[in-house]
Amino acid sequence: MGSGIADGAESGVIGSDRVIPQANLTVEAVRLTPVLIADPPLLNTQGVHQPYTPRLVVEVVTEAGVTGVGETYGDTAYLRLAEPLAEALRGRRINELNALETLAEAVCGDPSSVSDRVDASGLRGVRTADKLRLSVVSAFEVACLDALGKTCGLPVHALLGGKVRESVEYSAYLFYRWAKHPVDGAPVDDWGAALDPEGVVAQARRFARDHGFTSFKLKGGVFPPDQEIAAIQALAEAFPGRPLRLDPNGAWSVETSHEVARALDGVLEYLEDPTTGTPGMARVASATPLPLATNMCVTTFPEIEEAFTTGAVRIVLCDHHYWGGLRNTRRLAGICDAFGVGLSMHSNTHLGISLAAMTHVAATLPHLDHACDTHYPWLTEDVVTERPVFTGGHLTVSDAPGLGVELDREALRALHERWLADDGTLRDRDDAAAMRVADPTWTTPAVPRW
């Protein structure tokens, strides 16, 4: 055997030719760096993306000087939980991953301080203290795995049991969007507006040309359903036989969902979160052969039983941030497999660190049946030195030690300075508030919106 981890240099060797002393696994420091990253004016049912979105970069440094990186949501509620966890992790070991959740429960404060309400960015179902904490834990888990991989000379996928594929397929994430943010000085890209079927098809063609994507997801819930049905039909015409998905983030009533499902049965690969809540999803599912997918009504382990036993969803979009890390994502995959429920992957605006983590865990899931979501191609900024390149819509799985990414310290510093300079307006993502800049009368739409 090539390498192994032992409890201490004295305690012997797993395998034969390399011992990793205990000190090399011990966390000496944890650095938390909140950043604001440029984000285009992408529309969703809540409103529009802010010009800059918050993310948190977590660095775990071992006594041997190895640094592991992870990334998660950067809103202040997450930062507040990350700080005590960072403090508590010092002196612990990067391979004590099974203790991470319990440690977080012990140090991250009273969960009752978070009210069970819909998240401000509104797109991941009800916000609870457990979900917030697990999203924070996920960044620490990924950072520990990265450090552990670098220490052992193994890629993260190997630490998860090994890859079952050499590349991971991603889908093009299409958004209705404006050409630019309605704020002076906001970053501008060259995509232009996409507000009708022609615009959506043009966007899809560019994604296909630049990255080779062959599967397409449209973020819906923005326009009345008829317009979104027309956009999907235009995509089906432009890309015959390609997998297509529509996701209105729960904006429709059960009745509207029935109508859309009838119109798009045979056209869509799956319909994602047409309506809010598991009972409503079950009612929609009972009347259509079109598979329903979710990243809203199944986002935690306790939510699984009702959704699976009522047939509410046929596909779960896993997200290692929501689920508390890469190992929990594998746990979720096992449960889905046992119930014959398919697996896809959800994405929120994220940097190259999370994209690498997503790719490693996806590479280890034998029953990942659908191309994964990613917002990454929309991003013009990153904190990693080399931006990943999609070929034929796929990312090659890295075999370099750890995640296989390197931090660009200058970029990290600059994006952190942007966060420091912000007066607090952008530090909590709020798509409805961003929409009010263009339309002062806008309020978060009540659901069902249609």
Ligand SMILES: O=C([O-])C(=O)C[C@H](O)[C@@H](O)C(=O)[O-]
């Ligand atoms: O349901 C989804 O797939 C998402 O919530 C993904 C993103 O949050 C997306 O809707 C967005 O960023 O507007």
Ligand SMILES: [Mg+2]
């Ligand atoms: Mg979704």
